[in-house]
Amino acid sequence: MKTAAKKSSSKVLCVLYDDPVNGRPASYPRENIPKLKKYPGGQTLPAPNAIDFTPGELLGSVSGELGLRAFLEKGGHKFVVTSDKEGPKSAFEKELPDADIVISQPFWPAYLTAERIAKAPKLKLAITAGIGSDHVDLEAAIARGITVVEVTYCNSISVAEHAVMQILALVRNYIPSYEWVIKKGWNIADCVERAYDIEGMNVGTVAAGRIGLAVLKRMRPFDVRLHYFDKHRLPKSVEKELGLTYHPNVESLVRACDVVSIHCPLHHETEGLFNDTLLAKMKRGSYIVNTARGAICDRDAIVRALKSGRLAGYAGDVWFPQPPPKDHPWRTMPHHGMTPHVSGTTLSAQARYAAGVREILECWFAGRPIRNEYLIVDGGKLAGAGAHSYTRGQIKSAR
Amino acid sequence: MKTAAKKSSSKVLCVLYDDPVNGRPASYPRENIPKLKKYPGGQTLPAPNAIDFTPGELLGSVSGELGLRAFLEKGGHKFVVTSDKEGPKSAFEKELPDADIVISQPFWPAYLTAERIAKAPKLKLAITAGIGSDHVDLEAAIARGITVVEVTYCNSISVAEHAVMQILALVRNYIPSYEWVIKKGWNIADCVERAYDIEGMNVGTVAAGRIGLAVLKRMRPFDVRLHYFDKHRLPKSVEKELGLTYHPNVESLVRACDVVSIHCPLHHETEGLFNDTLLAKMKRGSYIVNTARGAICDRDAIVRALKSGRLAGYAGDVWFPQPPPKDHPWRTMPHHGMTPHVSGTTLSAQARYAAGVREILECWFAGRPIRNEYLIVDGGKLAGAGAHSYTRGQIKSAR
Numbered sequence: 001m002k003t004a005a006k007k008s009s010s011k012v013l014c015v016l017y018d019d020p021v022n023g024r025p026a027s028y029p030r031e032n033i034p035k036l037k038k039y040p041g042g043q044t045l046p047a048p049n050a051i052d053f054t055p056g057e058l059l060g061s062v063s064g065e066l067g068l069r070a071f072l073e074k075g076g077h078k079f080v081v082t083s084d085k086e087g088p089k090s091a092f093e094k095e096l097p098d099a100d101i102v103i104s105q106p107f108w109p110a111y112l113t114a115e116r117i118a119k120a121p122k123l124k125l126a127i128t129a130g131i132g133s134d135h136v137d138l139e140a141a142i143a144r145g146i147t148v149v150e151v152t153y154c155n156s157i158s159v160a161e162h163a164v165m166q167i168l169a170l171v172r173n174y175i176p177s178y179e180w181v182i183k184k185g186w187n188i189a190d191c192v193e194r195a196y197d198i199e200g201m202n203v204g205t206v207a208a209g210r211i212g213l214a215v216l217k218r219m220r221p222f223d224v225r226l227h228y229f230d231k232h233r234l235p236k237s238v239e240k241e242l243g244l245t246y247h248p249n250v251e252s253l254v255r256a257c258d259v260v261s262i263h264c265p266l267h268h269e270t271e272g273l274f275n276d277t278l279l280a281k282m283k284r285g286s287y288i289v290n291t292a293r294g295a296i297c298d299r300d301a302i303v304r305a306l307k308s309g310r311l312a313g314y315a316g317d318v319w320f321p322q323p324p325p326k327d328h329p330w331r332t333m334p335h336h337g338m339t340p341h342v343s344g345t346t347l348s349a350q351a352r353y354a355a356g357v358r359e360i361l362e363c364w365f366a367g368r369p370i371r372n373e374y375l376i377v378d379g380g381k382l383a384g385a386g387a388h389s390y391t392r393g394q395i396k397s398a399r
Numbered sequence: 400m401k402t403a404a405k406k407s408s409s410k411v412l413c414v415l416y417d418d419p420v421n422g423r424p425a426s427y428p429r430e431n432i433p434k435l436k437k438y439p440g441g442q443t444l445p446a447p448n449a450i451d452f453t454p455g456e457l458l459g460s461v462s463g464e465l466g467l468r469a470f471l472e473k474g475g476h477k478f479v480v481t482s483d484k485e486g487p488k489s490a491f492e493k494e495l496p497d498a499d500i501v502i503s504q505p506f507w508p509a510y511l512t513a514e515r516i517a518k519a520p521k522l523k524l525a526i527t528a529g530i531g532s533d534h535v536d537l538e539a540a541i542a543r544g545i546t547v548v549e550v551t552y553c554n555s556i557s558v559a560e561h562a563v564m565q566i567l568a569l570v571r572n573y574i575p576s577y578e579w580v581i582k583k584g585w586n587i588a589d590c591v592e593r594a595y596d597i598e599g600m601n602v603g604t605v606a607a608g609r610i611g612l613a614v615l616k617r618m619r620p621f622d623v624r625l626h627y628f629d630k631h632r633l634p635k636s637v638e639k640e641l642g643l644t645y646h647p648n649v650e651s652l653v654r655a656c657d658v659v660s661i662h663c664p665l666h667h668e669t670e671g672l673f674n675d676t677l678l679a680k681m682k683r684g685s686y687i688v689n690t691a692r693g694a695i696c697d698r699d700a701i702v703r704a705l706k707s708g709r710l711a712g713y714a715g716d717v718w719f720p721q722p723p724p725k726d727h728p729w730r731t732m733p734h735h736g737m738t739p740h741v742s743g744t745t746l747s748a749q750a751r752y753a754a755g756v757r758e759i760l761e762c763w764f765a766g767r768p769i770r771n772e773y774l775i776v777d778g779g780k781l782a783g784a785g786a787h788s789y790t791r792g793q794i795k796s797a798r
Contacts, residue, residue: 017587026592029711029734030657030684034599040622061588107587158596161621165571168564172745177738178574181730186722186739188416188506189460193425197557197747200433221616222560223439258429285429312428317576323585331580335428339576340585346571348596 010100010365011078011122014068015092016129017108017345018083019061026058033348039153040214043373046151046355048362055351060105066129066354068361075365085110093119101125101364103357107341109135109322117144127360129353130155130344133376133386134266134293134395141377142392148377149370151356152385153210155344160214162317162343163261163291167219169337170287170313171198171259194312194335199223204257206250206273208234209389211291212263216242229253232388251281259287262316266293268393274298279305290316291343294324295395303333311335317343409499409764410477410521413467414491415528416507416744417482418460425457432747438552439613442772445550445754447761454750459504465528465753467760474764484509492518500524500763502756506740508534508721516543526759528752529554529743532775532785533665533692533794540776541791547776548769550755551784552609554743559613561716561742562660562690566618568736569686569712570597570658593711593734598622603656605649605672607633608788610690611662615641628652631787650680658686661715665692667792673697678704689715690742693723694796702732710734716742719796 020026033056038044053059053067060066062083072079080099084091085108092110096102100122104110112126117140126136128150141148169175177191203219204227205212213234216226220242228234229247239246247253250273254260260282264270274288275298288311290297299320305311315337319330322341330338345353356374363370375384382390419425432455437443452458452466459465461482471478479498483490484507491509495501499521503509511525516539525535527549540547568574576590602618603626604611612633615625619641627633628646638645646652649672653659659681663669673687674697687710689696698719704710714736718729721740729737744752755773762769774783781789 020588020592021586026588028684029593029708030595033595036599058588058592060591157598157622161567161596161598162571165564165567165573168560169568169573172561172564172742174564174568174738175574175577177741178736180739181737184725184730187420188739188741188744189419189425189457191739191741192459192744192746192749193419193457194428195741195745196429196432197560197745199556199560199747200435217620220620223556285427309428326583331583337577338580339573340579340587340590342576342587342590342594343571345587345591346594346596347591348598350591 009076009078011080011098012072012101012103013092013095013099014066014079014081014103015085015108015110016060016062016064016066016081016083016105019063028056028347030056032056033351040157043153046154046352046359048355048358051355051358053354056347058347059350059354060107060129060345064350066103066357068358071358071361083108096120098122101127103127103129104135105129105345106132106135107322107345112136114140117141117146125149125364127357129357132265132293138377138382138386138390139392139394142380142382145380146377147375148386149360149374150376150385151353151360152373154352154356155349156210157214158346158349159211159291159343160218163211163215163263163289164218166289166291166315166337167203167259167261167287168198170289170315171196171201175337198259201225201258202227202256203259203261204228204247204253206253206260206262207264209263212261213238215261215263216244227253227256250278254278254282254286257286258283259289262288262290262292262296264292264296265389266295266395267391268395269391270296271395272296272298274301276301276304279310282310284310285312287311287313290314290318292318294318294320294322299329303329306333306335313337317341408475408477410479410497411471411500411502412491412494412498413465413478413480413502414484414507414509415459415461415463415465415480415482415504418462427455427746429455431455432750439556442552445553445751445758447754447757450754450757452753455746457746458749458753459506459528459744463749465502465756467753467757470757471760482507495519497521500526502526502528503534504528504744505531505534506721506744511535513539516540516545524548524763526756528756531664531692537776537781537785537789538791538793541779541781544779545776546774547785548759548773549775549784550752550759551772553751553755554748555609556613557745557748558610558690558742559617562610562614562662562688563617565688565690565714565736566602566658566660566686567597569688569714570595570600574736597658600624600657601626601655602658602660603627603646603652605652605659605661606663608662611660612637614660614662615643626652626655649677653677653681653685656685657682658688661687661689661691661695663691663695664788665694665794665796666790667794668790669695670794670796671695671697673700675700675703678709681709683709684711686710686712689713689717691717693717693719693721694794698728702728705732705734712736716740
């Protein structure tokens with residue numbers, strides 16, 4: 001594994017989401033977050049030498065600075081944090097030309113297009129504070145020898161919990177029922193004409209990596225029939241333990257399922273996967289939850305399927321672009337239960353990815369190898385987690 | 400087990416919730432509901448000789464009539480269905496004096512108070528189309544020799560699913576995040592300053608009967624620490640399998656937990672259980688989900704705890720009274736995620752309880768015993784499921 005040689009001073013450009021509205025300080029309902037011992041399966045948690053933040057506080061927004069300022073400035077580095085990321089006049093583009101390291105988050109992605117990479121001759125390291133590096137043009141990074149890393153596993157369980165929540169919320173018609181409370185009604189029939197138990201339904205995941213498998217495990221006690229498709233088939237022992245039906249392709253999966261939860265990365269083979277053609281193969285009244293990437297679904301095909309009744313509901317937290325414009329049709333389409341891209345940036349997740357970014361930077365500056373499981377692109381090729389999950393080729397929506 | 404002798408003609412008075420607003424016919428997103436083989440643990444599903452309805456359609460509202468009209472009229476019985484249940488001028492009170500059988504649902508409870516029972520000299524059988532007979536004055540029913548039955552297990556899993564959904568929704572701050580989508584925003588920090596993963600938290604149930612145990616089982620793969628209190632301790636093997644910590648009383652439970660889900664029946668010992676005193680023993684920033692009965696919680700103490708921050712969130716679907724008035728403070732208190740009382744009346748549950756009521760009526764008219772597990776009061780005493788779950792004594796809120 002290749003890393004940069006130790007440098008005396010780097011410019012670190014960090015793009016984070018905005019603070020709470022009107023500069024209001026964050027308010028926390030709880031005093032702490034649970035301490036975990038390790039990730040499921042045994043991968044160790046991020047292990048920086050030290051942290052300068054309080055786990056459970058807001059780290060992913062501009063004022064939180066991922067808890068990195070003291071560490072970086074003590075090391076003699078320049079640290080620039082902004083939320084201003086769109087267009088040639090943005091702070092991001094202005095600061096990019098002499099940046100050595102870029103840090104960005106999937107929730108507020110600073111799209112590192114080929115054009116932008118061309119404008120950043122010193123750029124050697126792109127860190128995703130989270131999981132999913134599709135906002136980086138990986139082909140351009142490969143060509144330029146830029147190392148792309150992410151904090152693998154830091155928020156996989158966070159996303160899995162969100163997906164299970166939204167599966168239940170769609171099938172049980174949660175939010176429309178909540179709204180009758182707010183509207184001062186007690187319209188049971190109006191609430192329940194679209195409300196079902198999930199018990200006995202067929203529930204499947206597209207991909208069964210860390211997140212997909214965590215979703216399947218969590219759905220198991222609901223007495224549903226579980227299905228999955230993945231390029232890499234799970235061990236027979238896992239299939240047997242969870243009662244999984246394997247499908248060799250997505251078409252087969254969606255034909256069998258009442259609920260489909262999407263957990264594959266975005267690359268050129270998955271971009272636009274859920275289009276009119278695939279949606280037409282789903283059962284009438286199916287549900288989709290997509291906490292992977294918005295561009296895996298054809299925006300307008302989803303709207304059409306909800307209007308025609310092919311889909312009974314759509315939820316998730318990923319959009320394209322991010323943030324979506326005010327007139328993005330997913331904000332107003334019928335029977336949706338979407339959130340902004342928040343599943344992987346709970347206060348719990350933030351503490352882990354802030355620690356993971358710190359660990360990565362400590363390694364980078366010391367010339368020590370970055371963990372293999374964090375690598376997406378290294379040494380001019382897909383590497384580590386990237387070699388497992390991604391395929392080469394251009395993503396249109398990453399531009 | 401005592402049942403009434405066969406009668407040539409009975410008057411069956413059935414109180415159901417209203418149809419969809421403005422007489423709109425129900426619209427169903429799906430073509431059917433899954434077929435289940437049995438309940439968890441082996442209890443058989445309702446087994447009437449026949450049904451006259453399509454499972455998956457709206458049966459619990461006035462026009463649905465629980466699918467009973469053809470059966471009852473063919474048997475020579477009089478069948479009156481109404482949603483008008485409140486006050487002396489209601490259809491319910493007008494029809495009650497010569498009713499032999501009353502059918503009601505927890506979602507739209509026709510409160511069978513001692514006063515009303517006194518006005519119904521012919522009443523011999525009170526059926527709950529669902530679970531929970533606290534809307535019947537059981538002491539008065541015992542005194543009068545009225546048999547009280549419910550369709551045990553018909554919607555236990557429905558309620559458990561709802562509770563798990565609402566636990567996740569509170570901890571992950573789902574609905575406020577959804578609302579930022581609707582408000583055209585992308586306010587990640589505003590969404591997540593109250594959003595956590597549930598992983599690693601302490602989650603407990605008050606009671607671990609059919610519903611409570613189903614909740615514990617469903618929470619198990621979330622890698623939480625599970626706790627419960629119940630008058631009847633679970634077998635050691637179940638405690639071990641699920642990693643449960645048993646608490647000998649509710650105070651001990653709430654001190655240990657971040658999330659408490661309530662699954663005990665309402666009787667005089669549980670009425671008002673969650674009052675200021677008990678809430679003061681909870682950790683700051685705890686969550687309560689109550690899908691049992693509204694009156695188990697002190698209405699105003701809950702509001703105070705949400706305002707003070709003792710509670711970080713409250714959800715559930717049960718209220719007192721039902722329907723709650725437009726100015727019921729739970730509609731507008733902060734950080735709630737409540738629904739009307741719908742968890743046990745999904746389209747899936749309706750098919751089961753409609754079949755269960757049909758089974759009970761078939762038994763009753765034929766002079767055959769009603770299943771022991773359906774009995775709450777029989778032969779002038781608590782019986783069957785009632786003897787397991789209820790205690791003698793007056794409930795104030797049932798009046």
